[in-house]
Amino acid sequence: MVAVFYKDMLSWYLLTLKIREKLETENQGSEPVNQDQSLRPLQVTRSDQDQNNHNHEQTLSETGKIEVTKESPRETRDDWVISITDKLEQANRDDDTTIWGKLCIYRVPYYLQENDNQSYFPQTVSLGPYHHGKKRLRSMDRHKWRAVNRILKRTNQSIKIYIDAMSELEEKARACYEGPLGLSSNEFVEMLVLDGCFVLELFRGAVEGFTELGYARNDPVFAMRGSMHSIQRDMIMLENQLPLFILNRLLELQLGTKSQTGLVAQLAVRFFDPLMPTDEPMTKTDQSKLENYLAGDKAFDPFADMGELHCLDVFRRSLLRSSPKPEPRLSRRRWSRNTRVADKRRQQLIHCVTELKEAGIKFRRRKTDRFWDIQFNNGYLEIPRLLIHDGTKSLFLNLIAFEQCHIDSSNDITSYIIFMDNLIDSHADVSYLHYCGIIEHWLGSDAEVANLFNRLCEEVVFDTEDSYLSRLSAEVNRYYNQKWNAWRAALKHKYFNNPWAVVSFCAAVILLVLTLCQSFYAVYAYYKPPS
Known part of the structure; x- marks a missing residue:
């Protein structure tokens, strides 16, 4: 019995020696395994792992082999403090208001x-850099x-001229974009040259015509075909813009x-x-002047410098430029000391349209090319x-997004869209406005138009008092709240909604008058009979 016991002890001892040799060979440079620890029965428990001074974790697999998993070194307090300091320094750089002013x-x-x-x-x-290099593009x-x-x-120019010009404007161009950009200096400059020249062409x-610029009539891109509409729609998006001064500089180099x-x-x-929400295209006179200028006639008088930022801003200003000043807002200053957060409950x-019609308000088309007037x-x-x-x-959504993001922009487009959203609740409203x-x-149906307007201004922050339509809306609401207008409208809608109803009403009035006259003369003859 004793011999068997010593034989088992010897087997365990030899097994621990083998394990010790294996650990020492696999973990060179680590501390040697303690002799006392190696004599203990091989058990892996949570307490053993907590008390182990090595940066290793021993586990026993189903086959009886030891698996050694290396732990990641713990972060020291000094590293943690350095990380916090770096974050504060980055916050200090981000808090530079001069950078925000160029955004x-x-x-x-x-x-x-x-x-x-x-x-x-x-x-x-x-x-631009936001979607540069994406696979689908x-x-x-x-x-x-x-x-x-x-x-x-x-x-007959060298590409170096364009690269040098864009390198000079790189820092200014980077300041126009939000957040860090994952492009190196060379990649950013190349992007400016490549995208800018493409836009100008x-x-x-x-x-001028693409054939005049040297492109084939059946060119897959540089021709007025169906794909051009998709390109135009992409080029008007807020995240897909180039600074206007980049395009100005590239055109100066070309001309x-x-x-x-x-x-x-x-x-x-x-x-x-073609993206304009009106049916009034650019006048032939303006188009002729523009073509003559590009052909060499310097008499062309382009837009005055309005400080446009990019093509989306140019398009937005063109919608509002050729119009008189809107009616004054109820609240004149958008960003004053008393500015408050817009209340989503008051939009x-x-x-x-249906409710306004019932109150006697009538609708008619205003003949002007200013769609918001x-x-x-x-x-x-x-x-x-x-x-x-x-x-x-897409056009309206990107215009709204720009007005929501850019503090120096008015909210005139947003005001108009919210006004139309209020007018349109159902397909019946769209149908009447179409009439x-x-x-x-x-689009496919009036219901799609109603759904379009009902979804355009979801999540949009808007102050109703800061709208050029606020005064007009107040006048309409006062007219709506007058009960006499509603009664008169109901009477007209119920009894005068068609010519036959008018004829019937007039006949009834005449019959009533004749009946009253007959009754009067009958009573009069009774009290005062003829002599």
Whole structure:
């Protein structure tokens, strides 16, 4: 019995020696295993792991083999303090207000993306650093290089001229974008040259003609075909912009001129004209002047320098530029000391069309190319015609996003869209506005138009008192609250809704008058009979 016991002890001892030799060979440079510890029965428990001075964890597998897993070294307190210091230094750099003052090309906030992220992100072409290099957009890069190559051949210039010019503007251009950009200096400059030249070729081709610039009639990109609409829609998105001064500098290099302020803006307006929500295109006179200038006639008077930031800002200003000043707001200063946070519960400017009709308010089309210029006179709400197509949603969403992000921008487009959203609650409202000639749409049904407006301003922060339509809305609401107008409208709707009803009413009135006359003379003859 004793011999068997000593034999088992010897077997365990030899096993521990083997394990010790294996650990020492696999963990060179670590502390030697304690002799006493090696004599203990091989058990792995939580207490053993906590008391182990090595940075290893021993586990016993099902086959009886030892598995050695290395733990990550613990972070020291000094490393933690250094990490906090680095974060504070970065916060100090981010708190530099001079950087914020140059910011003008924003990433769309996540709370707006929840509405419809596809309307904010390009599907065909990327411009700028936010979507640069994305896989689904890389196919357009070879066409961008074709544009650069065509420009160099047409102008007999070297690419170095454009690279040097963009290198000088790199720091200024980077300041226009929000957040850190994952592009090196060379990559960023190359992106500016490539995207900028591509945009200018599209702008000039839309005015002069792509064949005049040297492109084939059946070119897959540089031709007025169906894909151009998708490109235009991508180029008007907030995250897909280039600073306007970059485009101005590149065009100056191409034309060999200096300080042609406003020319790129005019080209952009002409290029994006098909996206306009009105049916009033650029006048033939302005188009002729623009073509003559590009052909060498210096008499062209481009837009005055309005300080445009990028193509989306140019497009937005073009919607509001050719119009008189809107009516004064109830609250004149947007950002004053008394500015308060907009209340989401108060975003109702006006009642819907159906309710206004019941109150006696009538609608008619206002004949003007200023789609936002709405007036209210003598019970008539006059609204200019609005064209709605498959690109209208993306256009309005990006205009709203820009006005939400850029503090120096007014909220006139947002005010108009919220006003129309208030007017339209159902397909019946859209149908009546279409009957009045106010809304013209190319969508499938009136219900789709109603759904479009009802979803445009979801999650939008808006103060009703800071709207150019606030005074007009107050006048309409006062008219709506007068009971006599509602009674008169109900009477007209119920008894005078068609010509036969009017004829019946007049006949009834005449019959009533004759009956009264007959009764009067009968009573009169009774009391005063003829002598």
